[in-house]
Amino acid sequence: MPHTSPIDDLPADVPDQRPVQAPAAGSSLSFATAGDRHRYRIVGGQPLFGSVEVSGAKNSVTKLLVATLLTDEPCTLARVPRIVEVDVVLGMLAELGAEVEWLDDHRVRIQTARITDPSLSEMYSGVNRIPILMMGPLLHRVGEAVVPLPGGCRIGKRPVDFHLTGLRAMGAEIVEQLRSVQVKTLGLHGAHVELPFPSVGATENLLLAAVRAKGTTVISNAAVEPEVIDLILFLQQMGALVDVEVDRTIVVQGVERLHGADHTAIPDRIEVASFAAAAVATDGRVDVRGARQEHVATFLNHLRRIGGEFRVTDDGITFYKDRELTATHVQTDVHPGYMTDWQQPLVVLLTQAQGASVVHETIYEDRFGYTRQLNAMGASIALSTNCLGGKACRFAARDFEHSAVVSGPTPLVGGDLEIPDLRAGFAYVLAALVAGGASTISGTRFLERGYEDPVGKLRSIGAMIETIPVAGPTQSGAAV
Incomplete structure:
Protein backbone atom coordinates (compact mmCIF):
# COMPACT_ATOMS: atom_id res chain seq x y z
CA MET A 1 0.00 0.00 0.00
CA PRO A 2 1.23 3.55 -0.64
CA HIS A 3 2.81 5.45 2.21
CA THR A 4 3.56 9.12 2.62
CA SER A 5 5.02 11.05 5.49
CA PRO A 6 6.11 14.63 6.20
CA ILE A 7 9.63 15.92 6.44
CA ASP A 8 11.23 18.27 8.92
CA ASP A 9 14.88 19.02 8.30
CA LEU A 10 17.75 18.84 10.74
CA PRO A 11 19.50 22.23 11.03
CA ALA A 12 22.95 20.77 11.66
CA ASP A 13 26.38 21.29 10.12
CA VAL A 14 28.89 18.49 9.68
CA PRO A 15 32.29 19.62 11.02
CA ASP A 16 35.23 19.47 8.65
CA GLN A 17 38.03 16.94 9.15
CA ARG A 18 36.18 15.05 11.87
CA PRO A 19 34.20 11.78 11.76
CA VAL A 20 30.48 12.23 11.38
CA GLN A 21 28.41 11.05 14.34
CA ALA A 22 24.79 9.98 13.98
CA PRO A 23 22.49 12.29 15.95
CA ALA A 24 21.56 10.76 19.27
CA ALA A 25 17.96 9.69 19.75
CA GLY A 26 16.06 12.21 21.79
CA SER A 27 18.64 14.91 21.17
CA SER A 28 17.70 18.54 20.66
CA LEU A 29 18.26 17.98 16.94
CA SER A 30 14.81 16.43 16.62
CA PHE A 31 13.54 15.87 13.12
CA PRO A 47 18.53 43.32 -11.45
CA LEU A 48 21.01 40.55 -10.72
CA PHE A 49 24.45 40.66 -12.31
CA GLY A 50 27.50 38.51 -11.72
CA SER A 51 28.60 34.93 -11.46
CA VAL A 52 27.72 31.96 -9.24
CA GLU A 53 29.12 28.44 -9.04
CA VAL A 54 26.57 25.65 -9.32
CA SER A 55 26.79 23.06 -6.54
CA GLY A 56 26.69 19.29 -6.88
CA ALA A 57 23.26 17.80 -7.49
CA LYS A 58 21.45 16.93 -4.26
CA ASN A 59 19.38 14.34 -6.08
CA SER A 60 22.54 12.61 -7.26
CA VAL A 61 24.90 12.99 -4.31
CA THR A 62 22.50 11.51 -1.76
CA LYS A 63 22.15 8.33 -3.87
CA LEU A 64 25.91 8.13 -4.46
CA LEU A 65 26.36 8.18 -0.69
CA VAL A 66 24.01 5.20 -0.37
CA ALA A 67 25.93 3.33 -3.08
CA THR A 68 29.09 3.43 -0.97
CA LEU A 69 27.41 0.88 1.32
CA LEU A 70 27.81 -1.73 -1.43
CA THR A 71 31.53 -2.08 -0.69
CA ASP A 72 33.71 -2.35 2.40
CA GLU A 73 36.39 -0.29 0.68
CA PRO A 74 36.74 3.52 0.86
CA CYS A 75 34.99 5.77 -1.66
CA THR A 76 35.64 9.45 -2.28
CA LEU A 77 32.99 11.77 -3.66
CA ALA A 78 33.72 15.27 -4.96
CA ARG A 79 31.43 18.25 -5.62
CA VAL A 80 29.36 17.34 -2.58
CA LEU A 90 25.85 11.10 6.36
CA GLY A 91 24.26 10.73 9.80
CA MET A 92 22.38 7.67 8.55
CA LEU A 93 25.55 6.12 7.17
CA ALA A 94 27.40 6.76 10.43
CA GLU A 95 24.63 5.02 12.35
CA LEU A 96 25.04 1.95 10.13
CA GLY A 97 28.79 1.88 10.76
CA ALA A 98 30.35 4.13 8.14
CA GLU A 99 33.39 6.25 8.84
CA VAL A 100 33.03 9.65 7.20
CA GLU A 101 35.73 12.27 6.74
CA TRP A 102 35.56 15.61 4.93
CA LEU A 103 38.76 15.99 2.94
CA ASP A 104 37.98 19.58 1.97
CA ASP A 105 34.91 21.81 1.62
CA HIS A 106 33.22 19.63 -1.00
CA ARG A 107 35.06 16.31 -1.00
CA VAL A 108 34.13 13.51 1.38
CA ARG A 109 35.56 10.05 2.05
CA ILE A 110 33.25 7.24 3.19
CA GLN A 111 34.15 3.72 4.23
CA THR A 112 31.80 1.16 5.73
CA ALA A 113 34.20 -1.65 6.55
CA ARG A 114 31.51 -3.35 8.64
CA ILE A 115 27.78 -2.87 9.10
CA THR A 116 27.45 -2.44 12.85
CA ASP A 117 23.64 -2.42 12.88
CA PRO A 118 21.36 -3.01 9.88
CA LEU A 133 17.21 2.95 -0.96
CA MET A 134 19.45 1.32 1.64
CA MET A 135 17.59 -1.99 1.55
CA GLY A 136 19.52 -3.50 -1.37
CA PRO A 137 23.01 -2.60 -0.10
CA LEU A 138 22.20 -3.85 3.41
CA LEU A 139 20.72 -7.09 2.09
CA HIS A 140 23.93 -7.73 0.15
CA ARG A 141 26.13 -6.89 3.12
CA VAL A 142 24.31 -8.64 5.98
CA GLY A 143 21.16 -10.26 4.57
CA GLU A 144 18.70 -8.13 6.50
CA ALA A 145 17.63 -4.56 7.14
CA VAL A 146 15.03 -2.47 8.93
CA VAL A 147 14.54 0.96 7.38
CA PRO A 148 12.03 3.74 8.12
CA LEU A 149 9.39 4.55 5.57
CA PRO A 150 10.28 7.51 3.34
CA GLY A 151 9.01 11.03 3.48
CA GLY A 152 9.54 14.18 1.46
CA CYS A 153 7.91 17.50 0.78
CA ARG A 154 4.14 17.32 0.68
CA ILE A 155 3.72 17.72 -3.05
CA GLY A 156 1.79 14.55 -3.67
CA LYS A 157 1.96 10.91 -2.70
CA ARG A 158 5.27 9.12 -3.14
CA PRO A 159 4.35 5.45 -2.77
CA VAL A 160 6.99 2.78 -2.20
CA ASP A 161 5.00 -0.09 -3.70
CA PHE A 162 7.07 0.07 -6.93
CA HIS A 163 10.21 -0.39 -4.84
CA LEU A 164 8.88 -3.27 -2.75
CA THR A 165 7.36 -5.16 -5.68
CA GLY A 166 10.69 -5.11 -7.50
CA LEU A 167 12.67 -6.23 -4.46
CA ARG A 168 10.24 -9.07 -3.79
CA ALA A 169 10.73 -10.24 -7.38
CA MET A 170 14.48 -10.34 -6.64
CA GLY A 171 14.05 -12.58 -3.60
CA ALA A 172 13.56 -10.20 -0.69
CA GLU A 173 11.16 -11.12 2.10
CA ILE A 174 9.42 -7.91 3.16
CA VAL A 175 7.25 -7.11 6.17
CA GLU A 176 5.66 -3.66 6.12
CA GLN A 177 5.16 -2.09 9.52
CA LEU A 178 3.55 1.18 10.55
CA ARG A 179 6.66 3.34 10.23
CA SER A 180 9.27 0.98 8.83
CA VAL A 181 9.98 -1.90 6.48
CA GLN A 182 11.73 -5.11 7.54
CA VAL A 183 13.52 -7.05 4.80
CA LYS A 184 15.47 -10.30 4.76
CA THR A 185 16.99 -12.53 2.09
CA LEU A 186 19.15 -15.58 1.66
CA GLY A 187 20.47 -13.89 -1.46
CA LEU A 188 19.04 -11.57 -4.09
CA HIS A 189 18.74 -12.83 -7.66
CA GLY A 190 18.07 -11.22 -11.00
CA ALA A 191 14.55 -10.56 -12.20
CA HIS A 192 12.63 -8.77 -14.93
CA VAL A 193 10.87 -5.79 -13.36
CA GLU A 194 8.58 -3.55 -15.38
CA LEU A 195 7.81 -0.29 -13.63
CA PRO A 196 4.26 1.04 -14.04
CA PHE A 197 5.78 4.54 -14.15
CA PRO A 198 9.42 5.52 -14.80
CA SER A 199 10.01 6.38 -11.15
CA VAL A 200 13.47 7.77 -10.39
CA GLY A 201 13.52 6.41 -6.86
CA ALA A 202 12.33 2.93 -7.82
CA THR A 203 14.86 2.75 -10.66
CA GLU A 204 17.67 3.74 -8.30
CA ASN A 205 16.51 1.25 -5.69
CA LEU A 206 16.47 -1.61 -8.18
CA LEU A 207 19.89 -0.62 -9.51
CA LEU A 208 21.39 -0.66 -6.01
CA ALA A 209 19.88 -4.11 -5.42
CA ALA A 210 20.72 -5.56 -8.84
CA VAL A 211 24.42 -4.76 -9.14
CA ARG A 212 25.40 -7.51 -6.67
CA ALA A 213 22.45 -9.85 -7.24
CA LYS A 214 23.03 -13.29 -8.76
CA GLY A 215 22.17 -13.27 -12.44
CA THR A 216 20.73 -10.59 -14.69
CA THR A 217 18.13 -7.97 -13.83
CA VAL A 218 16.13 -6.14 -16.50
CA ILE A 219 14.39 -2.92 -15.50
CA SER A 220 11.78 -1.92 -18.07
CA ASN A 221 10.21 1.53 -18.24
CA ALA A 222 13.11 2.78 -16.14
CA ALA A 223 13.92 6.40 -15.35
CA VAL A 224 16.89 7.78 -17.28
CA GLU A 225 17.35 11.17 -15.61
CA PRO A 226 20.90 12.56 -15.45
CA GLU A 227 20.99 11.72 -11.74
CA VAL A 228 20.20 8.08 -12.51
CA ILE A 229 22.96 7.99 -15.13
CA ASP A 230 25.36 9.56 -12.63
CA LEU A 231 24.60 6.74 -10.18
CA ILE A 232 25.17 4.18 -12.94
CA LEU A 233 28.54 5.73 -13.79
CA PHE A 234 29.63 5.56 -10.14
CA LEU A 235 28.48 1.94 -9.87
CA GLN A 236 30.38 1.15 -13.06
CA GLN A 237 33.54 2.63 -11.55
CA MET A 238 32.96 0.37 -8.53
CA GLY A 239 32.94 -2.68 -10.83
CA ALA A 240 29.26 -3.04 -11.76
CA LEU A 241 28.00 -4.15 -15.19
CA VAL A 242 25.10 -1.91 -16.22
CA ASP A 243 23.82 -1.32 -19.75
CA VAL A 244 21.34 1.44 -20.58
CA GLU A 245 19.46 0.24 -23.64
CA VAL A 246 16.73 1.72 -25.83
CA ASP A 247 13.12 2.18 -24.76
CA ARG A 248 13.97 2.93 -21.14
CA THR A 249 15.47 -0.49 -20.52
CA ILE A 250 18.34 -0.99 -18.06
CA VAL A 251 20.09 -4.36 -17.94
CA VAL A 252 22.25 -5.21 -14.92
CA GLN A 253 24.51 -8.25 -14.79
CA GLY A 254 25.20 -8.91 -11.13
CA VAL A 255 28.75 -9.20 -9.85
CA GLU A 256 29.95 -10.84 -6.66
CA ARG A 257 31.88 -7.89 -5.28
CA LEU A 258 32.29 -4.14 -5.75
CA HIS A 259 35.34 -2.08 -4.84
CA GLY A 260 35.92 1.49 -3.76
CA ILE A 266 27.15 16.12 -11.65
CA PRO A 267 26.12 19.78 -11.17
CA ASP A 268 22.62 20.49 -9.89
CA ARG A 269 20.41 21.18 -12.93
CA ILE A 270 17.63 22.47 -10.66
CA GLU A 271 19.93 25.12 -9.21
CA VAL A 272 21.00 26.06 -12.75
CA ALA A 273 17.38 26.67 -13.76
CA SER A 274 16.73 28.58 -10.54
CA PHE A 275 19.49 31.12 -11.16
CA ALA A 276 18.60 31.29 -14.85
CA ALA A 277 15.05 32.26 -13.91
CA ALA A 278 16.37 34.82 -11.42
CA ALA A 279 18.53 36.45 -14.10
CA VAL A 280 15.67 36.70 -16.61
CA ALA A 281 12.98 37.70 -14.11
CA THR A 282 15.06 40.61 -12.75
CA ASP A 283 16.29 41.68 -16.21
CA GLY A 284 19.86 40.94 -15.20
CA ARG A 285 22.69 38.78 -16.48
CA VAL A 286 24.10 35.85 -14.50
CA ASP A 287 26.91 33.43 -15.35
CA VAL A 288 26.22 30.01 -13.82
CA ARG A 289 29.64 28.39 -13.70
CA GLY A 290 29.68 24.62 -14.03
CA ALA A 291 26.25 24.41 -15.70
CA ARG A 323 12.95 40.52 -25.14
CA GLU A 324 9.71 41.11 -23.29
CA LEU A 325 8.40 37.86 -21.88
CA THR A 326 5.48 36.17 -23.61
CA ALA A 327 3.10 33.39 -22.55
CA THR A 328 3.69 29.72 -23.26
CA HIS A 329 2.41 26.23 -22.56
CA VAL A 330 4.50 23.80 -20.52
CA GLN A 331 3.83 20.23 -19.49
CA THR A 332 6.10 18.59 -16.93
CA ASP A 333 7.24 15.07 -17.68
CA VAL A 334 9.93 12.51 -17.00
CA HIS A 335 13.33 13.06 -18.57
CA PRO A 336 13.97 14.24 -21.24
CA GLY A 337 10.75 16.18 -20.73
CA TYR A 338 10.37 19.38 -18.74
CA MET A 339 11.42 18.58 -15.18
CA THR A 340 8.82 18.97 -12.44
CA ASP A 341 11.39 20.79 -10.26
CA TRP A 342 11.78 23.47 -12.96
CA GLN A 343 8.07 24.24 -12.80
CA GLN A 344 8.05 26.60 -9.80
CA PRO A 345 10.60 29.22 -10.95
CA LEU A 346 9.00 29.13 -14.39
CA VAL A 347 5.58 29.95 -12.92
CA VAL A 348 7.06 33.03 -11.25
CA LEU A 349 8.61 34.04 -14.58
CA LEU A 350 5.25 33.60 -16.31
CA THR A 351 3.59 36.05 -13.91
CA GLN A 352 5.70 38.66 -15.74
CA ALA A 353 4.88 37.38 -19.26
CA GLN A 354 2.33 38.88 -21.62
CA GLY A 355 -0.74 36.67 -22.05
CA ALA A 356 -2.15 33.52 -20.48
CA SER A 357 0.27 30.64 -19.92
CA VAL A 358 -0.72 27.06 -19.13
CA VAL A 359 1.37 24.78 -16.92
CA HIS A 360 0.28 21.14 -16.76
CA GLU A 361 1.88 19.12 -13.94
CA THR A 362 1.97 15.37 -14.68
CA ILE A 363 4.50 14.09 -12.12
CA TYR A 364 2.97 15.06 -8.76
CA GLU A 365 -0.73 15.54 -8.21
CA ASP A 366 -0.53 18.30 -5.59
CA ARG A 367 2.30 20.64 -6.51
CA PHE A 368 0.56 23.98 -7.03
CA GLY A 369 -0.32 24.79 -3.44
CA TYR A 370 2.46 27.36 -3.32
CA THR A 371 0.68 29.54 -5.91
CA ARG A 372 -1.82 30.81 -3.34
CA GLN A 373 0.86 32.93 -1.69
CA LEU A 374 1.97 34.18 -5.11
CA ASN A 375 -1.61 35.31 -5.75
CA ALA A 376 -1.52 37.18 -2.45
CA MET A 377 1.50 39.07 -3.84
CA GLY A 378 -0.48 40.12 -6.92
CA ALA A 379 -0.11 37.18 -9.30
CA SER A 380 -3.07 35.89 -11.29
CA ILE A 381 -2.85 32.09 -11.17
CA ALA A 382 -5.96 29.91 -11.52
CA LEU A 383 -5.80 26.18 -10.77
CA SER A 384 -7.78 23.48 -12.53
CA THR A 385 -8.43 19.76 -12.09
CA ASN A 386 -8.45 19.36 -15.89
CA CYS A 387 -5.47 18.37 -18.05
CA GLU A 401 -5.59 20.64 -9.13
CA HIS A 402 -2.68 19.81 -11.41
CA SER A 403 -3.00 22.49 -14.10
CA ALA A 404 -2.43 26.22 -13.73
CA VAL A 405 -3.32 29.18 -15.91
CA VAL A 406 -0.94 32.08 -15.29
CA SER A 407 -2.11 35.46 -16.62
CA GLY A 408 0.30 38.33 -16.93
CA PRO A 409 2.07 40.49 -16.65
CA THR A 410 1.09 41.36 -13.09
CA PRO A 411 3.18 43.50 -10.76
CA LEU A 412 4.11 41.67 -7.56
CA VAL A 413 4.28 43.35 -4.16
CA GLY A 414 6.34 42.24 -1.20
CA GLY A 415 4.75 40.30 1.61
CA ASP A 416 5.22 37.75 4.36
CA LEU A 417 5.78 34.31 2.84
CA GLU A 418 5.93 30.86 4.42
CA ILE A 419 7.85 28.24 2.41
CA PRO A 420 5.84 24.99 2.17
CA ASP A 421 8.46 22.78 0.48
CA LEU A 422 11.94 22.83 -1.00
CA ARG A 423 11.21 23.77 -4.61
CA ALA A 424 8.52 26.29 -3.75
CA GLY A 425 11.17 27.90 -1.55
CA PHE A 426 13.22 29.28 -4.42
CA ALA A 427 10.03 30.33 -6.22
CA TYR A 428 9.21 32.53 -3.23
CA VAL A 429 12.73 33.94 -3.16
CA LEU A 430 12.41 34.69 -6.87
CA ALA A 431 9.00 36.33 -6.38
CA ALA A 432 10.47 38.48 -3.62
CA LEU A 433 13.35 39.52 -5.91
CA VAL A 434 10.86 40.60 -8.57
CA ALA A 435 8.36 42.27 -6.23
CA GLY A 436 8.25 45.90 -5.30
CA GLY A 437 9.08 46.53 -1.66
CA ALA A 438 10.31 44.17 1.02
CA SER A 439 9.35 40.55 1.71
CA THR A 440 9.99 38.36 4.73
CA ILE A 441 10.33 34.64 4.11
CA SER A 442 9.90 31.96 6.79
CA GLU A 448 18.38 25.10 2.75
CA ARG A 449 17.65 21.40 2.63
CA GLY A 450 18.61 21.48 -1.05
CA TYR A 451 20.34 24.78 -1.89
CA GLU A 452 23.89 25.40 -0.76
CA ASP A 453 24.47 28.89 0.69
CA PRO A 454 21.53 30.51 -1.14
CA VAL A 455 21.94 33.81 0.70
CA GLY A 456 25.65 34.08 -0.06
CA LYS A 457 25.19 33.23 -3.71
CA LEU A 458 22.33 35.69 -4.17
CA ARG A 459 24.26 38.47 -2.43
CA SER A 460 27.22 37.84 -4.73
CA ILE A 461 25.08 38.76 -7.75
CA GLY A 462 23.49 41.84 -6.23
CA ALA A 463 20.38 40.59 -4.41
CA MET A 464 19.33 42.68 -1.42
CA ILE A 465 18.84 39.80 0.98
CA GLU A 466 19.62 39.44 4.66
CA THR A 467 18.98 36.85 7.32
CA ILE A 468 16.99 37.54 10.47
CA PRO A 469 17.87 35.15 13.31
CA VAL A 470 15.06 33.17 14.88
CA ALA A 471 15.44 32.95 18.64
CA GLY A 472 15.17 29.38 19.88
CA PRO A 473 13.33 26.42 18.33
CA THR A 474 10.31 27.33 16.27
CA GLN A 475 7.29 25.40 15.18
CA SER A 476 6.69 26.35 11.59
CA GLY A 477 3.19 26.20 10.25
CA ALA A 478 4.40 25.21 6.82
CA ALA A 479 2.88 22.15 5.25
CA VAL A 480 5.56 19.59 4.51
Missing part, protein backbone atom coordinates in the same frame (compact mmCIF):
# COMPACT_ATOMS: atom_id res chain seq x y z
CA ALA A 32 9.98 16.36 14.31
CA THR A 33 10.47 19.75 15.93
CA ALA A 34 13.37 21.38 14.13
CA GLY A 35 12.56 24.89 13.02
CA ASP A 36 14.18 27.72 11.12
CA ARG A 37 17.49 29.13 12.20
CA HIS A 38 16.62 32.37 10.42
CA ARG A 39 14.20 34.08 8.09
CA TYR A 40 15.06 36.00 4.94
CA ARG A 41 14.32 39.65 4.32
CA ILE A 42 14.47 40.56 0.63
CA VAL A 43 14.05 43.95 -1.01
CA GLY A 44 13.02 43.41 -4.61
CA GLY A 45 13.35 45.35 -7.81
CA GLN A 46 17.10 44.97 -8.29
CA PRO A 81 27.12 20.27 -1.55
CA ARG A 82 27.14 21.38 2.08
CA ILE A 83 23.40 21.17 2.60
CA VAL A 84 21.10 19.78 5.27
CA GLU A 85 20.08 16.79 3.15
CA VAL A 86 23.67 15.61 2.78
CA ASP A 87 24.30 16.03 6.50
CA VAL A 88 21.27 13.89 7.29
CA VAL A 89 22.32 11.08 4.93
CA SER A 119 18.43 -1.31 11.61
CA LEU A 120 18.22 2.39 10.84
CA SER A 121 16.66 4.39 13.66
CA GLU A 122 12.99 5.36 13.40
CA MET A 123 14.25 8.86 14.14
CA TYR A 124 14.66 9.03 10.37
CA SER A 125 11.07 8.01 9.64
CA GLY A 126 9.52 10.58 7.33
CA VAL A 127 12.75 12.58 7.07
CA ASN A 128 13.43 11.86 3.39
CA ARG A 129 13.30 9.07 0.84
CA ILE A 130 16.88 7.86 1.31
CA PRO A 131 16.40 5.04 3.89
CA ILE A 132 14.27 2.97 1.50
CA ALA A 261 35.98 4.33 -6.29
CA ASP A 262 36.40 8.09 -6.65
CA HIS A 263 33.68 10.07 -8.40
CA THR A 264 32.69 13.68 -9.02
CA ALA A 265 28.96 14.32 -8.86
CA ARG A 292 26.03 21.73 -18.40
CA GLN A 293 23.88 22.37 -21.44
CA GLU A 294 22.96 18.72 -21.99
CA HIS A 295 21.34 18.53 -18.55
CA VAL A 296 19.08 21.55 -19.06
CA ALA A 297 18.41 21.45 -22.82
CA THR A 298 14.63 21.18 -22.42
CA PHE A 299 14.60 24.04 -19.93
CA LEU A 300 16.67 26.20 -22.29
CA ASN A 301 14.16 25.71 -25.09
CA HIS A 302 11.26 26.84 -22.93
CA LEU A 303 13.26 29.77 -21.55
CA ARG A 304 14.01 30.96 -25.07
CA ARG A 305 10.38 30.59 -26.15
CA ILE A 306 9.19 33.02 -23.48
CA GLY A 307 11.91 35.62 -24.06
CA GLY A 308 14.89 34.49 -22.03
CA GLU A 309 18.23 33.80 -23.66
CA PHE A 310 21.49 32.03 -22.87
CA ARG A 311 25.04 31.69 -24.06
CA VAL A 312 27.10 28.56 -23.48
CA THR A 313 30.67 29.34 -22.41
CA ASP A 314 33.75 27.34 -21.51
CA ASP A 315 32.88 27.82 -17.83
CA GLY A 316 29.11 27.25 -17.91
CA ILE A 317 26.04 29.11 -19.18
CA THR A 318 25.20 32.82 -19.09
CA PHE A 319 21.52 33.76 -18.74
CA TYR A 320 19.73 37.03 -19.55
CA LYS A 321 16.49 38.43 -20.96
CA ASP A 322 16.39 38.90 -24.74
CA LEU A 388 -5.15 21.76 -19.73
CA GLY A 389 -3.34 22.43 -22.97
CA GLY A 390 -1.97 18.97 -23.59
CA LYS A 391 -2.55 15.25 -23.51
CA ALA A 392 -4.50 13.68 -20.67
CA CYS A 393 -2.28 12.44 -17.86
CA ARG A 394 -2.71 9.90 -15.06
CA PHE A 395 -4.38 12.54 -12.87
CA ALA A 396 -7.24 13.14 -15.32
CA ALA A 397 -10.72 13.02 -13.72
CA ARG A 398 -9.20 12.48 -10.27
CA ASP A 399 -10.03 15.86 -8.69
CA PHE A 400 -6.41 17.00 -8.38
CA GLY A 443 10.33 28.21 6.43
CA THR A 444 13.87 28.73 5.16
CA ARG A 445 14.95 25.34 6.48
CA PHE A 446 13.12 23.74 3.55
CA LEU A 447 15.07 25.79 1.02
